[in-house]
Amino acid sequence: MRSRLLLIAFLGLSTAAIASEISVRELHSDDTLLSMGRHRFENGRILNLNVGIGSGAFHHPEDPPNVIWTVGDRGPNLTCSEFRSAAQAELPGCRDTKNARVFLTPSYSPSIYRVLLTEAGTFRITDVVTLKDRDGVPLSGLPNPLTSTTSETPLDGRGRPLERDVNGIDAEAVIRLTDGTFWIADENSPSILHVAADGRIVTRHVPQGTETDYAGARYDVVGSLPTILAKRQLNRGIESLAVSRDERFLFFIMQSPLANPDTTAFRTSRNVRLFKIERTSMQIVGEYVYELDEPKTFRRDTPKDQADVRISEMVTVGPDRLLVLERTEATTKLYEINLADATNIHGTPWDEPSTEPSLEQQAVLADAKIVPVPKTLRFDTADYPKIAGKTEGVAMLADDTLVLINDDDFGIGGAHTQVVVVHGLSFQAP
Numbered sequence: 001m002r003s004r005l006l007l008i009a010f011l012g013l014s015t016a017a018i019a020s021e022i023s024v025r026e027l028h029s030d031d032t033l034l035s036m037g038r039h040r041f042e043n044g045r046i047l048n049l050n051v052g053i054g055s056g057a058f059h060h061p062e063d064p065p066n067v068i069w070t071v072g073d074r075g076p077n078l079t080c081s082e083f084r085s086a087a088q089a090e091l092p093g094c095r096d097t098k099n100a101r102v103f104l105t106p107s108y109s110p111s112i113y114r115v116l117l118t119e120a121g122t123f124r125i126t127d128v129v130t131l132k133d134r135d136g137v138p139l140s141g142l143p144n145p146l147t148s149t150t151s152e153t154p155l156d157g158r159g160r161p162l163e164r165d166v167n168g169i170d171a172e173a174v175i176r177l178t179d180g181t182f183w184i185a186d187e188n189s190p191s192i193l194h195v196a197a198d199g200r201i202v203t204r205h206v207p208q209g210t211e212t213d214y215a216g217a218r219y220d221v222v223g224s225l226p227t228i229l230a231k232r233q234l235n236r237g238i239e240s241l242a243v244s245r246d247e248r249f250l251f252f253i254m255q256s257p258l259a260n261p262d263t264t265a266f267r268t269s270r271n272v273r274l275f276k277i278e279r280t281s282m283q284i285v286g287e288y289v290y291e292l293d294e295p296k297t298f299r300r301d302t303p304k305d306q307a308d309v310r311i312s313e314m315v316t317v318g319p320d321r322l323l324v325l326e327r328t329e330a331t332t333k334l335y336e337i338n339l340a341d342a343t344n345i346h347g348t349p350w351d352e353p354s355t356e357p358s359l360e361q362q363a364v365l366a367d368a369k370i371v372p373v374p375k376t377l378r379f380d381t382a383d384y385p386k387i388a389g390k391t392e393g394v395a396m397l398a399d400d401t402l403v404l405i406n407d408d409d410f411g412i413g414g415a416h417t418q419v420v421v422v423h424g425l426s427f428q429a430p
Helices: 002-011 080-087 226-232 263-266
Strands: 023-027 035-040 046-050 056-057 067-073 077-079 100-104 113-115 125-128 153-155 169-176 182-186 193-195 201-207 220-225 239-241 250-252 269-276 283-291 309-316 323-327 332-338 375-380 391-396 404-405 417-425
Touching: 002 269, 056 309, 067 169, 067 391, 077 080, 113 169, 113 417, 125 332, 169 269, 169 309, 182 239, 193 239, 201 226, 201 269, 226 309, 239 323, 250 309, 323 391
Parallel strands: 056 169, 056 391, 100 153, 169 239, 201 220, 239 309
Antiparallel strands: 023 417, 035 046, 056 067, 067 113, 077 100, 113 125, 169 182, 182 193, 193 201, 239 250, 250 269, 269 283, 309 323, 323 332, 332 375, 391 404, 404 417
């Protein structure tokens, strides 16, 4: 009861408002820990950078009612076209470099953040857990030297080549367990990582058959994920993690359809793979299909390409029931799904790369005798224009109160981190 009353006070709601309509409250911050200073391009142009903390979010039931954990990805980074727009100049090295990505601060270490939400409508960072190797050395966000799938070629802010880093992490989702350890998801190199309370990587779980890509990593690497996940489209790996309330099961979903068998399938498919893992054994016990919405249904930006629709977060709302964040750049939808009402395709030919046509090439899932997870729309930011775009984190507080947070891309485009508290939704099982 005390936690519930604290939450009510934090939200600024009366008890009468609790049972009424949906309310949305925006929180902002001037915490100096969010400032990264200025980056000066070679032509003198200045870019003000922020620490991006909103790639994922989580609230543990034993946390204080106004505390969430978030994660930042790999630091300020741009494609060559994005660099051209930000710097108003061409970058030497971009023209002749395949899959180039520019890292303005390659020394940045991906981190987990403890965030306090205040009654005054602000938030601040109260702890930073830097990700480290087994020896306590902070990790970078540079891409791994992958050979089993596509990878990026890193450049610094002057266009000079950087070394790929076998220990590098692109952290995009976070959950925290009762024992104080964390799990995070990696988008660029599709994997999930168990992390000690002090930020040291315990184990990185990667697609089976790709273990040699991580030879020499200063943490344990296990090939426990399905081989077919190596077919992820470049930079569209795992961006969502959830855990069952008894912490027995982990759930993760790919950000986009796999490039299976090729990029054309990724660009046109709506079929995304969702997995359920028994946490102690790390065995896959379920695989399901989540069918993306069509681009035209995202009302704040209405993109034309199916590939612009992606999944960036999940949170548990009940046994085998999840809330999934499906988004474009400006519009975010939250769908409740129930795995019990979908086809479990784990252990079927759909996981074999030789299957033709592939799961991603199935335009009508019913023709393949597959029932996708049923989706119930619970929230759409198109109805709330003050909510920032690129929402990537969702945390569940008490009383079905949600916290949303955006990925501000470290301020490259002028955005800032915004936290939004949403009250009035209901996720009670029928």
